[in-house]
Amino acid sequence: MVGKKSGKALRDEGLERTDNNMDLSSWPQVQAINQKNYYTDYLKRDDQYLAFRLQNEEARTKMTKTAKDRDRALAMAKPEGAEGEAEADGDATMEDAEDTPIETAGSKVIVIHVGSQNLRIGLSSDALPKTVPMVIARKASKNESEDHPEPKPKRVKRDDGTAEEPENLFGEEWSSQFNRMSADLKVHMRQNKRRMLPNSKEMVVNFNRRTVPETISEHNDPMRVEWTELSKPPPEYIVGQPALRLPDSSNPRYKLYWPILNGCCNETDYKSKRELFLDISLILEDAIKTQLGLTSKKNWPQYSCVFVIPDLYEKSYVNQVLEMLMREFAFARVCFIQESLAATFGAGFTSACVVDIGAQKTSICCVEEGMCVENSRVNLKMGGRDVTETFIQMMLHDHFPYTDINLWRRYDFLLAEELKKNLCTMDEASVSPQVFDFHLRVAGQDTQKHTFKAFDEVHLAPMGFFEPTIFDNSDKLLGRRKLIERSVDIYDGQSNDPVSTAQSEILTALAPPLPKANGDSQPASSEVQATPARPQQPSALGRLQDQDQTPRSSVAGSPVPETNGTPQAGGANTPAAAPTTQPSHPAVESRDDILPVFPLDNAILTSIAHAARSDEKKMKDFIGGYYGRWRGHLDQWFLDERLRSLRPAFTKDIMIGVPPRDLDPQVVVWKGASIFGKLNATNDSWIGQLEYDRLGHRLMAYKCMWAY
Numbered sequence: 080m081v082g083k084k085s086g087k088a089l090r091d092e093g094l095e096r097t098d099n100n101m102d103l104s105s106w107p108q109v110q111a112i113n114q115k116n117y118y119t120d121y122l123k124r125d126d127q128y129l130a131f132r133l134q135n136e137e138a139r140t141k142m143t144k145t146a147k148d149r150d151r152a153l154a155m156a157k158p159e160g161a162e163g164e165a166e167a168d169g170d171a172t173m174e175d176a177e178d179t180p181i182e183t184a185g186s187k188v189i190v191i192h193v194g195s196q197n198l199r200i201g202l203s204s205d206a207l208p209k210t211v212p213m214v215i216a217r218k219a220s221k222n223e224s225e226d227h228p229e230p231k232p233k234r235v236k237r238d239d240g241t242a243e244e245p246e247n248l249f250g251e252e253w254s255s256q257f258n259r260m261s262a263d264l265k266v267h268m269r270q271n272k273r274r275m276l277p278n279s280k281e282m283v284v285n286f287n288r289r290t291v292p293e294t295i296s297e298h299n300d301p302m303r304v305e306w307t308e309l310s311k312p313p314p315e316y317i318v319g320q321p322a323l324r325l326p327d328s329s330n331p332r333y334k335l336y337w338p339i340l341n342g343c344c345n346e347t348d349y350k351s352k353r354e355l356f357l358d359i360s361l362i363l364e365d366a367i368k369t370q371l372g373l374t375s376k377k378n379w380p381q382y383s384c385v386f387v388i389p390d391l392y393e394k395s396y397v398n399q400v401l402e403m404l405m406r407e408f409a410f411a412r413v414c415f416i417q418e419s420l421a422a423t424f425g426a427g428f429t430s431a432c433v434v435d436i437g438a439q440k441t442s443i444c445c446v447e448e449g450m451c452v453e454n455s456r457v458n459l460k461m462g463g464r465d466v467t468e469t470f471i472q473m474m475l476h477d478h479f480p481y482t483d484i485n486l487w488r489r490y491d492f493l494l495a496e497e498l499k500k501n502l503c504t505m506d507e508a509s510v511s512p513q514v515f516d517f518h519l520r521v522a523g524q525d526t527q528k529h530t531f532k533a534f535d536e537v538h539l540a541p542m543g544f545f546e547p548t549i550f551d552n553s554d555k556l557l558g559r560r561k562l563i564e565r566s567v568d569i570y571d572g573q574s575n576d577p578v579s580t581a582q583s584e585i586l587t588a589l590a591p592p593l594p595k596a597n598g599d600s601q602p603a604s605s606e607v608q609a610t611p612a613r614p615q616q617p618s619a620l621g622r623l624q625d626q627d628q629t630p631r632s633s634v635a636g637s638p639v640p641e642t643n644g645t646p647q648a649g650g651a652n653t654p655a656a657a658p659t660t661q662p663s664h665p666a667v668e669s670r671d672d673i674l675p676v677f678p679l680d681n682a683i684l685t686s687i688a689h690a691a692r693s694d695e696k697k698m699k700d701f702i703g704g705y706y707g708r709w710r711g712h713l714d715q716w717f718l719d720e721r722l723r724s725l726r727p728a729f730t731k732d733i734m735i736g737v738p739p740r741d742l743d744p745q746v747v748v749w750k751g752a753s754i755f756g757k758l759n760a761t762n763d764s765w766i767g768q769l770e771y772d773r774l775g776h777r778l779m780a781y782k783c784m785w786a787y
């Protein structure tokens with residue numbers, strides 16, 4: 080290029096050749112490629128990806144090995160001197176060789192579903208999993224009830240030294256919401272022609288005020304609890320059920336840790352990420368040894384593992400789990416499956432909207448032909464634990480006789496769970512003043528039998544799923560992002576955790592306003608103890624009802640205004656009515672101060688609206704193939720009625736699926752994952768040791784069925 084320039088041009092640039100006619104540089108000059116003829120197949124063929132190559136190689140090796148094994152089996156089956164006979168009977172010998180059972184399908188696959196409260200674990204060949212509490216007790220100076228401040232209700236003493244009336248324990252706002260819900264229920268029951276005594280509440284309160292406990296000596300109590308006895312020397316930690324059965328007053332003291340909180344890593348109670356994942360691995364290791372009988376870790380490399388992750392998973396969690404399973408447990412292969420997808424496998428649905436209410440989180444997701452619809456994923460931080468807490472709160476408000484109940488204490492937590500499971504109901508017909516009793520069993524003390532009356536509390540506590548402000552949401556964000564940073568893209572530094580437009584829409588509706596731009600920065604997540612804002616008014620519920628009361632268009636039963644027969648946005652903050660391509664508030668996903676707690680029925684419709692994306696037929700399909708996994712919290716018909724009242728237009732289409740063959744809804748996800756673990760021929764998502772050694776967690780991008 081330089082050589083072609085005129086002498087003047089070179090002189091102008093100060094590059095004029097003054098000496099020996101040689102080029103200024105001996106560096107080879109590269110001509111620019113003519114873009115018209117430019118072609119490359121770089122990264123365009125599968126065999127250029129190590130992950131795919133290894134997979135194909137593995138398949139080829141397997142085929143060769145099977146062929147060799149068969150030949151060997153044939154040769155071994157030939158009795159000496161009976162060559163001719165064997166040849167004549169070749170087919171039968173081959174059949175025999177094939178019939179030789181090598182191992183039951185799935186007997187070498189461990190399936191793990193980790194929850195906030197329970198771990199479900201089993202071999203893929205098992206019919207049902209084993210369930211163990213996802214908890215570890217560690218030696219500590221104080222147990223968890225001593226380590227936490229006295230919970231609500233605080234036994235507040237008034238100035239005159241008398242105890243505060245129970246009605247005032249939880250604040251005016253909470254009491255008025257409880258009373259309003261109670262009044263609404265009365266109206267609803269009357270509308271449904273259910274008889275109700277006008278003074279039921281007073282009867283309950285008066286009974287509870289008067290009742291005194293009865294003492295039963297420990298040896299006369301046939302149902303006494305077998306508390307965990309400490310060995311000598313006391314172990315450093317105890318895992319699972321025995322941990323829950325440790326007496327609170329044990330010597331030395333133990334403190335319970337639940338490494339998963341609200342469906343995410345527990346960043347509140349742990350001091351470091353290392354300790355957190357150490358506890359997860361100890362709990363899993365113990366469960367594999369004690370529940371599956373695989374006591375020798377040396378044999379684990381013969382096993383594969385299917386691990387269930389949330390629909391809206393966090394990448395850093397998945398990467399860390401993958402490392403634990405590959406490095407520490409040394410499993411031969413590992414694969415991941417999302418909860419909702421596993422639920423459809425377990426329940427036998429091809430397309431459905433899956434609603435999964437767990438202990439501390441509720442996830443909703445539409446699944447279509449074996450794939451989660453990404454934009455329909457919703458994750459709410461509420462679950463059965465909130466029902467337990469709220470039920471006890473409501474009972475205390477109505478003068479529950481056992482006033483000292485403290486859910487941080489192990490025996491009280493177990494008692495409250497039991498009461499909730501036995502008494503709470505969504506059936507309005509069961510709402511009447513009734514006498515119940517329970518036994519309070521504390522290690523080393525006589526049993527106390529309490530009698531009490533309950534009325535509408537049994538129904539209103541689970542109703543909290545539809546009015547979640549009644550739940551105590553005050554500390555659910557505590558410690559968020561304290562230990563584990565958001566996963567970010569290595570090139571642009573932006574968060575690359577999965578997002579969904581349905582979730583963004585719900586977050587937008589809940590978002591407290593950002594601080595004013597007067598120099599105040601956004602509060603750090605750990606400082607925020609936000610009580611979730613009520614959904615902005617008019618609520619999604621109200622708008623949906625409004626929509627359905629508007630005149631119908633000619634399209635059967637669908638509300639107007641509409642385009643292509645699908646309801647359109649009623650406003651920026653109208654969940655369930657406005658599937659938008661982009662989140663209406665793009666920043667909401669990155670804000671850690673918004674707590675996703677939202678009425679369940681609206682959240683379901685929001686998810687379906689985002690999955691259907693302006694396609695009314697799809698909307699009907701999802702509403703029709705709706706599958707619930709609410710694990711005893713909600714009655715099928717109750718949710719059915721709620722959805723019908725929100726969307727009268729779809730009344731005929733709403734169909735709530737139940738698990739097949741009376742399968743317990745709590746194990747459907749595990750069951751689905753176990754089926755997935757057996758799909759050897761079609762499952763491309765296995766991650767092997769060799770590829771993990773070379774590519775690490777980057778492999779996930781090739782191995783996930785969803786965009787990772």
Ligand SMILES: Nc1ncnc2c1ncn2[C@@H]1O[C@H](COP(=O)(O)OP(=O)(O)OP(=O)(O)O)[C@@H](O)[C@H]1O
Binds near residue numbers: 197710711
């Ligand atoms: N029969 C029942 N009636 C009411 N609630 C029940 C019943 N059986 C279990 N539960 C509740 O279900 C919850 C536990 O559900 P599950 O074991 O599926 O949660 P998890 O998977 O550990 O939690 P998450 O999904 O939030 O991570 C608890 O709150 C428990 O009280």
